[in-house]
Amino acid sequence: MEEARAVRPEELGQTLALVNKVFRTGVDQDMSTDYPLVFAPNNLDNLRVVSEGGRIFSHAAMARRELREHGCALPVSLICAVATDPERRRRGAASRIMEDAVEAMAARGDAFGLLWTGPARDFYRRLGWEVVGSNGWAYLVDPQLAGRFEQPLPVRPIQVETDLERIIEIHEDQPRRLTRTPAEYRTLAGLPKSEVWVAEEKGRVEGYLVVARAYNKSGVTEWGGTSRALSSLLARVLPEPAGERMQVFVPLPDNPMTELLTGRGCHTRIPMEVADGCGLKMVRILSLANLLRRLAPCLTSRLAGCAGRVSLSVQETGEHVDLRWDGDNVEVGSDRCTSREDSAQELSLRQAARLVFGPDKPSQILDLSREAARGLDRAFPFGFHIWMLDYV
Ligand SMILES: CC(C)(COP(=O)(O)OP(=O)(O)OC[C@H]1O[C@@H](n2cnc3c(N)ncnc32)[C@H](O)[C@@H]1OP(=O)(O)O)[C@@H](O)C(=O)NCCC(=O)NCCS
Incomplete structure (x- = not known):
């Protein structure tokens, strides 16, 4: 071989x-x-x-x-x-x-490797990958509920040449996303067995929704825009195909789609991981120090006003990471060491993935000093959402 x-x-x-x-x-x-x-x-x-x-x-x-x-x-x-x-x-x-x-x-x-899997979880775990905190919810929306969504705006299929720029603008207003080039947006707008709908008000696109009926992607895989636009779009796409509940994917944190669905009585939801076509979200840490440095903007804001320090030592790689926070400042020091520093807390790559990305709190994973637990439990987990449209 x-x-x-x-x-x-x-x-x-x-x-x-x-x-x-x-x-x-x-x-x-x-x-x-x-x-x-x-x-x-x-x-x-x-x-x-x-x-x-x-x-x-x-x-x-x-x-x-x-x-x-x-x-x-x-x-x-x-x-x-x-x-x-x-x-x-x-x-x-x-x-x-x-x-x-x-x-x-x-x-x-x-910063890290990311994948989704169903059957091969244990294959990846042997290689240092770990299942991490949930990617979001899949609301299961009964087509009969379509009538509960007002349709104040006209809805029509996308016209890529004229609508794409505005869709990019709406998506890029989202607080969480993967970046895409305009050519990548265009490609994703044309995926097989998938449709993009837009809602307009006075000739301006106010929202869009992507609905897929494919083997690998099923349901509302992406959406964006005002609540009025989203309501109009749902009213248009929910009734078909008759009888089947539609998965509508949403991030965990507050967002207008969740508000809209729950406000119209749609409360049935399951974690994305067990929805059709999703799979478990697994992460592989490559360098813990590099990852923590890249997370600095988030760590700095979450740790503002407190002080502490923790030393971590990654078993498989021998990487030693020293994380200090003090007032408005977060510092990440690192080296590769052959001998373990006595004060360092040892952890495996898989524990490191859970420490950063959850679902547990760091103090549930490691035996930390009170000071370290207080800081790390405030800083982590770092949850993140990948739109279903970006799933590979
Ligand atoms: C998963 C897959 C890629 C592994 O390929 P492979 O070349 O056989 O892998 P390796 O020989 O490197 O396997 C290493 C070990 O992982 C184990 N392993 C393989 N597939 C596994 C699985 N699905 N679950 C748990 N362990 C698995 C093997 O048992 C092997 O250990 P062992 O020989 O000591 O028992 C292959 O089984 C496959 O193509 N499966 C179908 C597609 C799939 O599920 N891909 C992953 C989708 S995300």
């Missing part, structure tokens, strides 16, 4: 045949059109494969994005389409690719 490497342009067809065999057998969809930003010609370096005798039999893709949340800008890589040919499994190929991906993400300074 060869080392993991980037796919060559002439091998793209073979790679897609592998991932379609593993993920799309019996499904009338194709991985290259379901995830056009992942399998794009400019992303070939991020499609990692293992082959033998010229035949590719294992694959994992990375898609690099920037996450904006709580005033922080975090470069992250989303991992997608991890697959080994069924006849060549349990020979270490996928593990080898995942280790190669972790090295690549660390080398380019990503």
Whole structure:
């Protein structure tokens, strides 16, 4: 078996045949059109494969994005389409690719790696990945409730050429999102089995909603705009297809869609992780110090007015991190040490992921001094939301 490497342009067809065999057998969809930003010609370096005798039999893709949340800008890589040919499994190929991906993400300074999985949670846990706090709620909305949503604004399908700029403006007003180029917005607006609707007032788009009925994405995968616009959009899309409850995805923190749904009597909700097409959200910390430095704007505001210090030592990597907070200042010191400093609190990569991203409070994970627990429980967890439209 060869080392993991980037796919060559002439091998793209073979790679897609592998991932379609593993993920799309019996499904009338194709991985290259379901995830056009992942399998794009400019992303070939991020499609990692293992082959033998010229035949590719294992694959994992990375898609690099920037996450904006709580005033922080975090470069992250989303991992997608991890697959080994069924006849060549349990020979270490996928593990080898995942280790190669972790090295690549660390080398380019990503804050963390992110993926969603159902069946392969334990495969990833062996490699230092951990399930973290929830991504949001899926409200399950009965089509019969459509009549409860007023429709003050006219609703129509998107006209990409004229509407896209305004949709970008609305989305970029959101406090939490992945950044996208205009070309990426355009591609996501045209995903298969997915429609974008807009609501207008006096010729100006006041809101939009994306509704998907695909194997990998089902329900209202993104929305934005005023409450009047969202109400009009829901009234238009809810009644079809008859009889089925529609998943409407929302972030955990307060937001206008949750307010609108609960205000109209829609209270049935499940964590996104157990909704159709979602999966568990897993994170791999690459460098704890790099991550904490990138979280500094959020940590500084959450720790304002208090002082403390904690030393952490990551078991698998030997990374030593010293986090100090004092008034308006947060400092992250670090080094790689071979011998453990006595005062440092040891933790595994998986514990580090839960410490930062939850769902628990840090004091439920580590045996901390009172001062450290007080500070860390205030600073974490750092919850974040990825819109379903961006899922890979
Ligand atoms: C998950 C998958 C990619 C693993 O590929 P692979 O090349 O066989 O992986 P490795 O040989 O590196 O496996 C390493 C270890 O993980 C374990 N493992 C593999 N798949 C696992 C799973 N689904 N759950 C738990 N452990 C798993 C293996 O048992 C192996 O350990 P062992 O040989 O000591 O028992 C492969 O099983 C696959 O293609 N599955 C279907 C697609 C899928 O679910 N992908 C993940 C979607 S997010």
